[in-house]
Amino acid sequence: MEFNEINERDAAELGAIVAPQRISCGESSCALHSKDQSSHRAYVPGAVIWPLSAEEVAKIVSYACDRLMPVTAWGMGSSLEGNPIPVCGGIVLDFSMMNRVLAIRHEDFQADLEPGVIYQDLNETLRHQGLFFPPDPGARATIGGMIGNNASGSRTVRYGATRDHIMRLKVVLADGEIIEIGNRASKSSSGYDLVHIFVGSEGTLGIVVEATVKLTPIPAEFSAAVASFPSAEEAASAVFGIRRAGLDPVALEFLSPECMELVSREQGISIASGPAVFAEFAGPSASYLAETVAYAEEICRENGSLKYEAGIGRDRRDKLFRARHSLGEMIIRSHPDRKIMTTDVAVPISMFPSMIAFADAESRKTSLPRYLFSHAGDGNIHLVVLGRKDRESEIRTVEELNSRIVMKAIELGGTATGEHGVGIGKRIFMEREHGKSLEWMRRIKGLFDPKGILNPGKIFP
Template sequence: MSNHTPTNNAEAIAELRNLLGDRLSTGSSVLEIHSHDEAHTTPALPDAVVFPDNANEVSGILKICSKHGCPVIPYGIGTSLEGHIVPHRGGISVDTSRMKKVLSVNEKDWDAVVEPGVTRTELNEALRTSGLMFTVDPGADATLGGMAATRASGTNTVRYGTMRENVLALEVVLPDGQIIETGTRAAKSSAGYDLTRLFVGSEGTLGIMTKLTVRLFAQPETVSAATCVFDTIEQAVDAVIMAKQMNIPMARIELLDELQMKGMNLYNPDMPMPEKPHLFLEFHGTEAGVAEQVSMFESVCEEFNASDFKWASKTEERNRLWQARHNAYYAGKALRPGCDGLVTDCCVPISSLAQCIAKTKKLIESSNLIAPLVGHVGDGNFHLLILVEPGNKEELQRANDLAGSVSQLALEFGGTVTGEHGVGLGKRKYMEDEHGAAYALMGVLKKAIDPNNIMNPGKLVTVN
């Protein structure tokens, strides 16, 4: 574990303590919590953690840190997967957990205005009686600020979009402490550069979001979920492509390979399922609409020899099914208890997905590692959970090599090395390959907005 405390940071901390009193902490357990996310990145302690209550305080914090050239690391709830919130150069971790208000729910406009510390399940809890829902659902119960910062997505994205489509407007504090608003609550606009989309996915390197306006959707009248089993992954992927061609508006369509299913059986022994490639699906619509989607999808599956169709139309059964999917990470780990997990995040055009997965499987085989696969197959996005024995350096190296080869594969197929987890520290090394000359332009933007390079320095983009 590394740590850095230049004198400048100490001066910044003194001023921050004046501003925030006991909402600044240098207690060792607080520093430890803010030293790591859920990734395999080497942890690093911040010099202090601050807990602002509002945008004005965030502005005050950034003015102080700007003056002293002190690094600032925005922190949501610590569930990122590429070391985004690790203070690898020390500095101040800005924890937004006290900014948790749902400020408004606009039922006619299908939007809500929230503070960045609200988590996705907290927002949906607040929406329960409105007939509306917030759809983006990464594996973790992340904060909306963190989800916007990493341009997160999830199992519903195939129908309802990622954070890119679901953040309408932002309040952002810039590195110099200026508070700006980007976008409006109007459904569309051609009024200048799309600053909202620039901050979404910027991973705290350009400023701190202090308010988000997010898009909501109507809760569907009827929901039906299902699982079905295929002989091969190719057949499962081809079934999804055909279902898309037939315009079936799938709300969720998730792929799990035979190894992942084995892990799920170990993790949930009371819910045994065949250890073969599965699709987990969900359909939303009117009663008649869902019935039609289901029957269309069944005809697709017949074509590809799917079997063991199981429908879950009761809410309880459905929740159990999706909880099992959301727990895929832990279920995968059950294949090798006590191990660490390294997660990959390729996303390719769906036409290349089956081929990309086939090549990935060969790479896994020759790596001699255990790596179950789950995928948001409707988006062409899939994850490996590469299992690694803690402390086994040689194995970690092999796991990193495998992750690197799989990332290169995604690029060869015209895709991206990260569909939804983001760049952070872990994916920086692929950025040049993925973006070419455009990566330098990202550096130009970073430098223009954050000339002192205080905002989450060294993440996403490297500036001189």
């Protein structure tokens, strides 16, 4: 597709839609929006615009549609697959100024949000009302970006991904029309489910300008446990056992010995060495939790656990899960000279032990630094293997390893991307994963965005 570049006249007309101070064609603003947190190459947009309302977004998109210019939505740019990189230039819409919590209806467990709301800030506000928004990706992220990527995190095993928390959307379509889809009822059988076509569409079908999200009451009591194992496969079998027993953990995370070493070095947390499982449970009372944690210990021991530390207090639990949350950032910080490529696959939970054993064995074939970790409870595996940026052969080794792991996940009935989205990096696997149905995705894209202006160059090979 041949797109038009933004010229001075476009910049002036777009500036008149918003305000001159909310559009920039300057080098530094454009460079800041040329790249996400992945290692994919940067592409500089022609202009960055900070809209304040749905109507402004609609006018900008309508202008871009007439002038055949790409429009890419931008939350925090924390994606790991190149999802918001403006590969064809054009306009980047940065939602950081459209960040109002429009309403919290605590009696319905719902909130209406603008797309630039950051989920951590939302949860800080909600804490005082005893509620929270459960999806928790490991970086600061906006609601718009989480909807774009259908983000999830360590609590997904119990509460689901972003998709499971979106009830209603206001969306600007590719020609500038604004539509409202979904409703505020907790169930509905009313027609096609348009809401969930937009969730996970990475801004390629429409631009989300408002969302009604489901909230969850904060449980009364929490407890956590850490178990270490002789091998990754035994740890994974324990994870399967805990799920099979219906213990309903809030989080069930796997960390390889390299991750445990990093956590202990960087955060001063001393835990047994070896592959480990972090588990968190929540419930109505301390006695209920004591039973749950004891049952989980039995399962871990049956699967060869060498050490099981249970019932750890709130401070230590918070410290452990903060460390788990910041693991990705710790890895990036610890290897500034290396290219970060995070494998992100998910498999059915019964296949999790085989998948983790495969990823562990394959990654041990290289001598490069490696970190294997996983939102184990939902069969989602991340492997980071780090090649030096200036060593082509190391980068190729990492890419081939990533490819083998993705192919294995698909073979086991899983997916090429559990939570990071397709972006640029996973496009090559779409045919393999979706077969003929990829053509139907293309038709949906063509229906919503016939000129292909919304975040072009993503999802499709």
